[in-house]
Amino acid sequence: MTTRDTDWDGVRLHVVTGKGGTGKTTVAGALALALAVGGKKVLLMEVEGRQGIAQLFDVPPLPYAERRIAVAAGSPSGQGGDVFALVADPESALLEYLEMFYSMRHAGTALTKLGVMDFATTIAPGLRDVLLTGKAAEAVRRKDPSRAGGRAYDAVVMDAPPTGRIGRFLNVAAEVSGLARVGPIRGHADSVQNVIRSPQTVVHFVTTLEEMPVQETIDGIAELRALDGIRPGGIIVNMARPLALPLGQLEAAADGVLDTDQLAMGLKAAGLDDSLVAGLATELSEQARTALTQAVQLRRLEDSGQPCYELPWISDGMDMAGLYRLAARLKEQRAA
Amino acid sequence: MADGRQPPVLDIDRLIDDRRNRILVCCGSGGVGKTTTAAAIGLRAAERGRHVVVLTVDPARRLAQSMGLTSLDNTPRLVRGVGATAAAPDANSHAGNGESPAGSLHAMMLDMKRTFDEIVEAHADPDRAAQILANPFYQSLSSSFAGTQEYMAMEKLGQLRRAEEWDLIVVDTPPSRSALDFLDAPQRLARFLDGRLLRLLITPAKVGGRAYMRVLNAGFGVVTGVLTKILGTQVLKDVQTFVSALDTMFGGFRERADYTYQLLRAPGTAFLVVAAPEPDALREASYFVERLAEERMPLAGLVLNKVQRPPAAHLSAARSLAAAETLEASAAGGPHPLAVAALRLHADRMQQAAAQRRVAEHFTAAHPHVPVAEIPAQPDDIHDLDGLRNIGTAFGSD
Numbered sequence: 001m002t003t004r005d006t007d008w009d010g011v012r013l014h015v016v017t018g019k020g021g022t023g024k025t026t027v028a029g030a031l032a033l034a035l036a037v038g039g040k041k042v043l044l045m046e047v048e049g050r051q052g053i054a055q056l057f058d059v060p061p062l063p064y065a066e067r068r069i070a071v072a073a074g075s076p077s078g079q080g081g082d083v084f085a086l087v088a089d090p091e092s093a094l095l096e097y098l099e100m101f102y103s104m105r106h107a108g109t110a111l112t113k114l115g116v117m118d119f120a121t122t123i124a125p126g127l128r129d130v131l132l133t134g135k136a137a138e139a140v141r142r143k144d145p146s147r148a149g150g151r152a153y154d155a156v157v158m159d160a161p162p163t164g165r166i167g168r169f170l171n172v173a174a175e176v177s178g179l180a181r182v183g184p185i186r187g188h189a190d191s192v193q194n195v196i197r198s199p200q201t202v203v204h205f206v207t208t209l210e211e212m213p214v215q216e217t218i219d220g221i222a223e224l225r226a227l228d229g230i231r232p233g234g235i236i237v238n239m240a241r242p243l244a245l246p247l248g249q250l251e252a253a254a255d256g257v258l259d260t261d262q263l264a265m266g267l268k269a270a271g272l273d274d275s276l277v278a279g280l281a282t283e284l285s286e287q288a289r290t291a292l293t294q295a296v297q298l299r300r301l302e303d304s305g306q307p308c309y310e311l312p313w314i315s316d317g318m319d320m321a322g323l324y325r326l327a328a329r330l331k332e333q334r335a336a
Numbered sequence: 337m338a339d340g341r342q343p344p345v346l347d348i349d350r351l352i353d354d355r356r357n358r359i360l361v362c363c364g365s366g367g368v369g370k371t372t373t374a375a376a377i378g379l380r381a382a383e384r385g386r387h388v389v390v391l392t393v394d395p396a397r398r399l400a401q402s403m404g405l406t407s408l409d410n411t412p413r414l415v416r417g418v419g420a421t422a423a424a425p426d427a428n429s430h431a432g433n434g435e436s437p438a439g440s441l442h443a444m445m446l447d448m449k450r451t452f453d454e455i456v457e458a459h460a461d462p463d464r465a466a467q468i469l470a471n472p473f474y475q476s477l478s479s480s481f482a483g484t485q486e487y488m489a490m491e492k493l494g495q496l497r498r499a500e501e502w503d504l505i506v507v508d509t510p511p512s513r514s515a516l517d518f519l520d521a522p523q524r525l526a527r528f529l530d531g532r533l534l535r536l537l538i539t540p541a542k543v544g545g546r547a548y549m550r551v552l553n554a555g556f557g558v559v560t561g562v563l564t565k566i567l568g569t570q571v572l573k574d575v576q577t578f579v580s581a582l583d584t585m586f587g588g589f590r591e592r593a594d595y596t597y598q599l600l601r602a603p604g605t606a607f608l609v610v611a612a613p614e615p616d617a618l619r620e621a622s623y624f625v626e627r628l629a630e631e632r633m634p635l636a637g638l639v640l641n642k643v644q645r646p647p648a649a650h651l652s653a654a655r656s657l658a659a660a661e662t663l664e665a666s667a668a669g670g671p672h673p674l675a676v677a678a679l680r681l682h683a684d685r686m687q688q689a690a691a692q693r694r695v696a697e698h699f700t701a702a703h704p705h706v707p708v709a710e711i712p713a714q715p716d717d718i719h720d721l722d723g724l725r726n727i728g729t730a731f732g733s734d
Contacts, residue, residue, distance in 0.1 A: 021367020021612065052616075162366060185571070211398065211717040213367075244681040245674075259674060266675020269666070270659035272651070279648025280678040286715040287681055293717060315687055 006334045007307050008233065011202050013140045013195060014157045015233075017166040017220065018206030019213040023238040025052040026318055027206045027311065028159040030326035034336035036072035036081030037327070040154040041147070043139050044069070046087045047132045048161060053085050058320065064092040073324065084153075086139070093131040097188070129172045130189045137195035163216040166203065167223040170196055170230050202233030207301070209237060209294035214301060221304050234335055235306050237298065239313040244287050247295070253288035309333045343700040346637030346707035348608075348731035352381035355503060357606055359493070359599070360636075363509045364610035365620040369641040371399055372718060372727070373610050373711070374508035375443070379403075379721065380728035381504050382418045382441035389442040389496055392508040393489055400445070402718050408445035412496075415441040417721050442502065446510075448488040452478040455491065455592075473574040485510045486520075490596040497599060519627065606636040609706075611699075613640055613692035618699045625703050637707035640696060644689040645712045646682060653686035 008014070014031060018024035025046075032044040043066060046053045051061045057069045062085055072081040142152035161169045172189055195201060203224055207213040221232045245253060252258065258281050264274045301308055311329055314322040330336045351357060362374045371392050378390035389412045392399065400408040403415045418441045456474075457465045468474050478484060489510055496505050599605065607628055611621040621638060628635045660679035663672050700708070711730045718724060 019367055020365060021614070021617070055616075215398070241684070244677040249674075262672070263674050263678060266663060266672030266678075267659070269672055270663045270675065270679070272655075272659055276648050276651055279646070279651075280682055282647045283682055283685060284674075284678050289715050315684065315691075317691060 006336055008202060008336070011200060011233070012151075012153075012155050013136060013201040014155060015136075015160045015166070015170065015201065015203040016157060016206060017160045017163050017203060018236075018238075019163050019216045022206045022208050022213050024162070024206045025056055025159050026323070026326070027204075027236050027238055028157050029053065029056045030311070030323055030330055031204070031336055032083045032155075032157040033070060033072050033323060033327035034330040035155045035157065036070075036083050037331060037336075038072075038074065038081060039079045040072070040081040041152070042072075042081065042083050043153045043156045044083055044085045045136055045139070045156060045158045046085070047136075047158065049087065049089055051087065052159065053087065056318070056323065057085070062087045064089060070320075072327070086135075088132055088135045090128045090131045093135045097131065097134070127185065129169050130185065130192060133170065133172055133196060134188060134192045137192045140195055140200065160203075163205065163213075163220040166220055167227060167230075170203070170224075171227050197229035199231070202231045204233040204236060205306075206236045206238050208239050209297045211293070211297060214297040218300060218304055221306060232306055235301050235304065235308045236330075236335070237301065237308060237310045240310045241313050243291050244284060247291075250288040250291050253285045254292050256285050258284060307335075309335045341697065341700055341704065343638075343704065344707040346639070346709035348377060348380070348639075348709055349384070351606060351636055352377065352386060352504065352731075353384060355386070356604055358503065358604040359497065359505045359507065359606070361507045361509065361600065361605065361607045362610050362639075363607060363624060365617050368610050368612040368617050369711075370610045371508045372724070373608075373639055373641060374506050375399055375403065376724045376727035377608075377731070378441055378443070378504075378506045379415075379418065379724045380731055381506070382415075382439040383725075383728075384439065386439045386504045387502050388439060388504045388506060389444065389502040390506045390508070391444055391446060391489070391492055391496065393446045393485060393510045398717075398719070400443070402720050402724060403441075403443055404721065405443065408443055410444060410447035410450045412442035412444040412502075415443055415721075446485070446489055446492055448485045449478045451488040451492055452484065468578065471574060471578045473571070473578045477578075487593070491592060494592065494596045494599060519631065601631070601633055603634075606634050608636050608639050610639045610641060612642045613644075613696050615695050618695050622699060622702060625706055635706065637709060638699070638703075639709050639711060641711045642713045643710045644685055644692055646685040646689060648682055649686070649689075651682060651686075653683040653690065656680075656683040656686065 014028075014035070016024055016028040016031060018027070029044060032042045036042040044053060046062075053069070054060060054062050059069055062069075064087060066084045066086045068082050069085045070083040072083060074080040136156055136158050139153055139156050143150055144152040160166055172192065205217045205220055207217045217235060221235075224230045224232045243250065260277055260281055263281060264277045267274060267276055267280075298308070309330060310333070311326050314325065316322075327336075351360070360374075360377065362370050362377070364370050374390055374392060378388045382388045392408065400406065404417055405413055405415065419438060453469060456468050460468060486509075489507065493505065493507055496502065609621045609624050609628075611617040625635060625638070656679045660676045660683065663676050663679070696708070700706070709731065711727055714723070714727070716723070718727075
């Protein structure tokens with residue numbers, strides 16, 4: 001590519017994080033669809049075992065296998081692309097790892113009986129995260145000579161753990177090296193880190209314009225910057241609602257200074273009685289207060305120096321149509 | 337719309353006025369306002385005469401500040417500015433045992449590593465404790481194992497209960513991957529710490545049992561070989577050192593996890609499932625309600641946060657939108673931008689309220705006997721006790 005088409009050209013692993021309730025999985029799904037536009041092949045990966053992707057794309061629960069779940073829109077220059085999904089669980093990843101490197105899959109049953117699986121996948125600190133990020137790194141690196149560019153996937157999107165845990169999740173090498181100074185797991189962790197800490201990987205933050213998720217986003221970006229080599233990506237402001245009034249009038253409304261006579265006249269012209277005036281005025285002033293707080297929060301996000309994108313609130317419930325709309329908005333804003 | 341069946345009303349005031357209730361556990365998925373709900377309930381209870389401690393796991397400084405504390409730590413801190421309210425406990429409360437009408441509120445934030453360290457210090461002699469605390473495996477386990485926070489929250493709850501300094505403990509559960517982790521993780525950690533794997537690692541020869549004998553016959557070397565391959569010899573050595581140092585505490589962990597688990601099922605404990613009226617949060621709430629029933633743990637009800645209550649609710653979304661369109665179309669009536677904005681905003685809020693009602697009705701259809709308390713969406717972020725107090729006004733039955 002000679003000119004920059006998107007803000008994230010060259011990025012092949014998009015890690016999507018966000019505080020609970022901000023729509024992290026939805027945004028990860030929309031991003032995968034947007035990245036697949038024009039004949040690309042994208043893997044959307046889930047690591048927390050909640051089957052959120054299956055619910056989002058309205059398909060039956062997904063196994064530990066890569067399956068095509070959606071076709072992306074075509075572009076003027078190319079055909080539609082493919083979104084594959086994978087639900088990665090640490091136990092399957094460990095078995096796969098054992099098989100791939102040591103041909104020891106048969107050892108799995110014995111390991112499970114002895115509680116080694118429990119130990120390795122839920123208890124051994126860091127190991128679980130090495131296995132999950134390792135699976136993502138493997139998909140990023142996987143080759144397919146039959147495709148242009150020689151890669152199995154053009155991009156991998158990971159629906160990652162929430163903001164509060166993202167730094168620790170991605171920084172597995174430090175975690176593991178505290179424990180394993182040498183040995184195979186250390187080697188594996190190091191090779192995973194080569195992908196995570198390369199310019200091929202960025203971490204996007206999903207937030208709403210409420211104070212707590214915004215604070216977590218800002219803290220999360222600072223945390224990643226301190227980790228040296230893990231790159232924060234874009235900030236995706238999700239579920240944004242349009243302003244009811246121009247900002248100037250909102251400020252007056254927030255202070256409770258509303259021209260209720262004017263409002264009453266308008267309602268009368270519309271054939272509504274003035275018993276509604278007080279209620280509607282309260283609604284306007286509540287929204288004005290919310291909007292002003294949100295404007296402050298948006299400024300804080302912009303001050304972080306990371307590119308900000310905005311996705312609208314989908315009023316009639318999230319479905320595939322809504323997901324395609326969000327994907328188109330991401331594309332328009334050059335997030336993908 | 338569904339048949340509009342109304343769930344029974346959850347009367348939180350009655351719950352907190354009943355002095356037989358000693359522990360309230362707030363659980364639910366992340367981002368639903370669980371911590372704020374726990375704090376608001378704690379404040380409300382204190383102002384109705386209870387001596388309350390709120391145990392939170394959310395590191396949000398904002399919450400501490402809203403209670404007038406610069407930060408929260410692992411020790412309960414007294415919250416100032418808590419006073420008796422006009423709304424005194426009603427007649428069917430179980431007061432009258434000499435309690436003063438004004439209660440008190442303490443708040444603390446769980447420090448899982450500190451709590452774990454304290455258990456070690458309390459159960460091992462100083463030399464051994466120092467040895468454990470310095471072990472790299474212990475350090476990782478106590479600060480990063482996915483279940484440690486849940487386990488330590490339970491441990492802290494047990495400690496607070498045994499201290500008998502408070503007559504009501506409000507617990508905010510950790511923001512788990514899934515709300516159910518909170519019930520499972522402590523058992524899992526205890527099982528691991530007591531478990532045969534650890535024993536196997538120190539004394540492989542002593543492990544008995546037919547199933548394991550078969551594995552051993554098949555070649556114990558395979559297993560240790562695999563472990564070495566996955567972890568490296570040095571990690572195994574750290575684990576072994578840790579386990580032998582911890583040996584005196586074995587059984588203790590299991591016992592403690594069982595004690596708190598029993599505490600959760602005992603009379604005097606009630607669970608509140610907190611959710612927002614969104615499909616994901618309510619799906620998680622459903623799982624939790626079912627799981628609590630399976631475990632025979634007492635569910636008090638569902639707290640539904642962030643509920644849209646448009647003040648002009650008697651104007652439907654459709655009429656509001658139609659009126660806005662009429663105004664925009666009629667050039668003769670003159671421009672009424674303010675009214676148009678108000679009507680469009682109102683239509684939007686009514687639609688949102690209707691969507692919320694649909695998911696809430698879905699929940700109630702599946703769980704018709706679960707009482708529900710609705711907390712209206714707050715237009716502003718909460719910054720002080722008044723903000724928390726304001727939430728509490730929705731706790732009565734009327």
